[in-house]
Amino acid sequence: MLLSAGRPSWEIRMLYDGECSLCMKEVNFLRARDAGRNKIDFVDIASPGYDPAANAGIGYATAMEKIHAIGADGRVITGVEVFRRLYEAVGLGWVYAVTKNDAVGRAADKLYDFWARYRTQITGREALGVILQRRAAEAAGRGDAGSLCGGEGDGAAACEVPQAEAARRS
Known part of the structure; x- marks a missing residue:
């Protein structure tokens, strides 16, 4: 939403992964705190209607690599x-x-970067690389690429969890 002068009515636009349960907890908390004041504009990058052109050119893959916002x-x-x-x-x-x-x-940024790299696996989803490959396959019209983990090839390496994380998850 834009004010009449062409400046947005919000202070910050948060790009978030609507398929991430932990991300959604954060979004719901912030929405409740925002309480309809529209200081934060929430944009789900996983939504089929997500448009990078309307979000500083930030594509899905880039937005998935780490949290992004637009002032x-x-x-x-x-x-x-x-x-x-x-x-x-x-x-x-x-x-x-x-x-x-x-x-x-x-x-804090170094710790966050580690979290961002492995957040999908830590929260019970497939590796980020696998999610990105599937999304690209779907966008290319190849439909559901299925699980890319477990086989040989490009997707298999993306499924690996660092040793410390693998031990922690066991």
């Missing part, structure tokens, strides 16, 4: 800064305020 000024934001800005928008800026410290922010 009202059009600036693309990624990583922990997204959470900081979202929480500031709903009056809970203190939660992520410590990440404004450069050292803490860098450490």
Whole structure:
């Protein structure tokens, strides 16, 4: 939604994975905190109607690699800064305020990057690479590519979980 001057009425647009149960918990929490004030514009990248052109050109694969947001000024934001800005928008800026410290922010981003890389597996879904391959196959009109794990070939490597994660999941 745009204001009459062409500037959006929201402060930040959150791009989220609507197929991720943990992501949806965060979205639902933030929606409740936003309480209809429209400070946050929530956009589901997994929705069939998702349009990269309307979202700073951020395609599905890019958005799945790590969290993205778009500021009202059009600036693309990624990583922990997204959470900081979202929480500031709903009056809970203190939660992520410590990440404004450069050292803490860098450490938080490194931890988040690891989480983002393996979040689909950690939350019980297939590896991110497999999800992206399936989505590309569906977009190319090949229909449901089925499970790409378990076989030989390009998809099999994407199904591997790091040793520490494999041990933790056992």
